Amino acid sequence: MQSISRRKFIQTSLAGAAGLTMFPLVKSCKTPANDIIRLGIVGLGRQTMYLMAGFREIEGVQIVAGADVYGVKRQRFEQRMNDFYSKKGDNLKVATYEHYHQILNRDDIDGVIIASPDHWHGVMGVETCQAGKDIYMEKPLTFTIKEGVELVKAVRDNNIVLATGSQQRSDDVFRHAVKLVQEGALGRIEKIHAYVGGPPVPYDLPEEPLPEDLNWDLWLGPNPYVHYNHELNPPISLDPPRDETIWGAWRWYKEMGGGFTTDWGAHMFDIAHWAMGIDNSGPARIIPAGYGDYKFLTYEFADGWIMTEEPFDEAMTKGVKFIGTDGWIEVSRGHYVASDPSLYPDEDMRDDSVAYETGIPHLVNFIDSMRSRKDPVAPVEVGHRTCTTCTLGNIAYELMRPVEWNPATESFVNDPEAEKFYHRQYRAGYSL
DSSP: BOOHHHHHHHHHHHHHGGGGSSSSSOOOOOOOSSSOOEEEEOSSSSHHHHHHHHHHSSSTTEEEEEEOOOOHHHHHHHHHHHHHHHHHOOOOOOEEEESHHHHHHOOTEEEEEESSSSHHHHHHHHHHHHHHOOOHHHHHOSSSSSHHHHHHHHHHHOOOOEOOOOOGGGOOHHHHHHOOOTTTTTTEEEEEEEEOOOOBBBBOOOOOOOOOOBOOHHHTTSSSOOOOTTTTTTOEEEEEOOOOOOOOGGEEEEEEETHHHHHHHHHHOOOOOOOOTTTTOOOEEEEETSSSTSOEEEEEEETSSSEEOOSSTOOOOOOEEEEEETEEEEETTTTTEEGGGGGGOOOGGGOOOGGGGHHHHHHHHHHHHHHOOOSSSSOHHHHHHHHHHHHHHHHHHTSOOOOOEETTTEEEEEEEHHHHSSSOOOOOOOOO
């Protein structure tokens, strides 16, 4: 075990950032349709254990490489994937790397799954586009609005298929609710309650010694320095086998994540966007909870409807409630209640026998899109616009006043103070 002080970090960070040039990016060619799809994974934490279990079951897909800054996670990935292929009678052996550029530079890798912490998404996503590889990227898509704008541009400029990890778009129950809203079964929608949880808080975990096989400098990447605490990168064990017991806590702190606003908002606000047909737009005014008489984070949209980050039941279920002139629907994972029996989905629409995060239909959709070169159900614009709505909520919380937003130009309306949060300063050696 060893500790790294802020002074020591500053002394070594430039050298670490400069080390990125060790692996200059090389643009690869797309795999012809009907060939084997070979995937590499960046970020080998808890979420990847689900994604790995899903992708490897898809016919014609091979997971061939993984990258992570934590040595023990690379070992876990290698052991599990090699054991999986061995039991199938396949001689395939996966490779692991500390630096994700080594995955981007492999000509035999067609797509990259990005499951790194949010503060890396923008840089990794743009570089992966420049390397000519398709992307399955976990939500929230980016950490700042500017990163999202640049990622959309990089995807389209390089003819990349990017699928956002918003599995609810491939869930039959959510699809049923959205279809009813879009068909007018609830009449005119006046209000939506989308409960997701609160904004991030300042980082306050105590500093702890670094595990010797964790490259903390590379974990931080473009992010300004913060000290290490095990809750940011939950420990695991190979012998005896023990996975993470908590999600990485970086997501709850404003220095590294967007709190529940982006973590669950990327799911539930997304369903509201989809149902209301604004996948390429967003809110016009955002008011934080606690401002004046506003009890909940509130989004006002140009055509008159309102979305509040507000619980719709006593259990405080994370989900969405659509309230129309002719009825209402509540929908979440494992929860569906409506104002009329005619609004309920068929009983066989939901399969709870597998972990929700595995999301096989959503993963298959990405692979199908790679082959067809057509957009998946949650393309880059969808992920970006939903993420923008989430981030705007956090900006309103930061300023503790309403924020005016022009979704057509993706810019704040006469608000220099809010514009300061459009992007953030990367540390030396990193750029978007």
